[in-house]
Amino acid sequence: MTDHELDVRPLLLNGGEPFGAIMAAVNQLQAGQRLKLLVTFKPEPLFNVMAAKGYTHEATPLDNGDWMVIFAPGDGGSPAVVSKADAPETWPDPAHYLDCSELDPPEPMVRILAMLETMSEGEVLFALLGREPLFLFPELQARGHAWAGDFDEAGEAYRLMIRAGAKS
């Protein structure tokens, strides 16, 4: 079976966020098919997400500083991982995606909380923000959601994964 190839470098060079495209490609993979991803940096955060989906990775630097990563399905197909709120590496891959990077505060917070209200427990939301949403965190905590987030390499975008908690 041929590898599914996805080159997100043009998207990255235009300042885009490739996560949605990568997830779309992953969802189209046939059983046993590998994903060959071409990126401009080593996509460390993606490794956890893909590991949670049962994919191993092999990252190779290219001559021009770009990276080629091959994600291959692991031996047992989907791993039998139980998603735990306090262990982000066990979370399923995001079912929802919000790009809030062009919204001024507090609009990202409004969108994220509204989206979380529609999600069932254990589902994961991936949100991209222009800055760390400091006023959102107490509200997530009060509502029983779990989250993990960090800045991208350039320090320009904040990536946030939120696992919806039980409905209160």
Next chain:
Amino acid sequence: MLGASLSRWTMSYFAAALACLIGAEALMAAGFGFPTVALAAPETLLLVHLTTIGWLSLLMAGALLQFVPVLVARPLQWPDLSAPALLLILAGLAALLSGFASMAGIISAPLEVLPVGGLLLMLGFGAVIATLGRTMWQARPLTLPAKFVVAGLAALTGTVALGETFALTISGLAGGEEVLSLWTHGVPLHALLGLGGWMTLSAMGVSYRLFAMFMLAPDAEHFSTRLVLYAGIASLLVVAAATPFAMMATAGLPAMLLVAGVSGLIALALYGRDIVALYRQRKRRVIELNAQAAIGGFAALGATVLLLVGLLVAGQLSSHIGALTYLFVFGWLTGLGLSKLYKIIAFMTWLECFAPVMGKRQTPRVQDLVDEPHAAPWFGAYYAAVGFGTLTLLVDLPIAFQLFVGVQLFATLAIVRHFYRTRGLLNVPLELRGSTALPHLFRPQSIIRSPS
């Protein structure tokens, strides 16, 4: 990572600060203090401290209690100190003002209330510095805006210490040639550390972050911003180093002040350049009233710098120091403060009232809490009054000055009325307000949210 929550006492700081501003403007409009009496007269000292401690310092302290946690992405440490700090500062201010009133012969009180007031202020500001300092200490390495705040707090320490020395001298509790000389020569140092160091450096630090946040401009750390900080700190260090010269009444003092002034002007020029860049690089095309009104404050800062240079060149600085200070305090610091309050009050009130139900039902936007078309003309009137007020001081027309300060007072009251309407959710359409409980005007939230 717990993020930042609402600072419980910040609204109380703001309410007390606004009361002091209105009080100070009313006194000026009534002809109390400068220019009716001399700059160094006790009436003027009363007015100056009501403005700088009561209005500007409480405003800045309240804002920092809310925004230092945002600057460093850490929760506020020792948050229980906020309330006693406010009470100590207010008690200290009351004692200090009654001391000046006694010197002016308005009331009769022993002059010892001056150092007692100074001591209470030291304790109050000490508590603010402790809670902010500990919060930032735990967040090392600090971001550039937070370093501005550290420098500002260091300058506050110096300001209060010098002030207490003066209070001890005036009340006769401290004596000796050096202390007396410090009092007669050191007042500019006290004023520069307070207005230039504490207030301006802190306002710069907060403004870099706030403007980037609300105009969606990149808040990358620029080299020029670093230069602003270094030039500002250099200026403060020279001022601090000038203290022994003031004690000895030696000839080096004016030269050192000149060096500090040049360094300060460099910092201000670079800051102006940074702010223009922030406005230009913003992604948000249409800016809100708070950012529009702040332009008036920046313009006043620029005008202050030009006026200072002009007066220095003309050799007229000493005769027009009052006009210069008035423009700096009421155009720049107060203008920026009122502009940012317009956003901060709306933002905090919105968070307090609607964060718990966000996503669960329709909630108003932050902009639904304000009424910009009706508020905007008052900011214009405010700046125009301050501009004309400065001119009347320069050409020595005290009655006209009182008239313009009256306009300034009226505009301030109108702006405060807008704050009141925002805080009381009076601009929010009823269908959006729903059954939301009204927040108290200035008492803290009674309930801190806990996990439900």
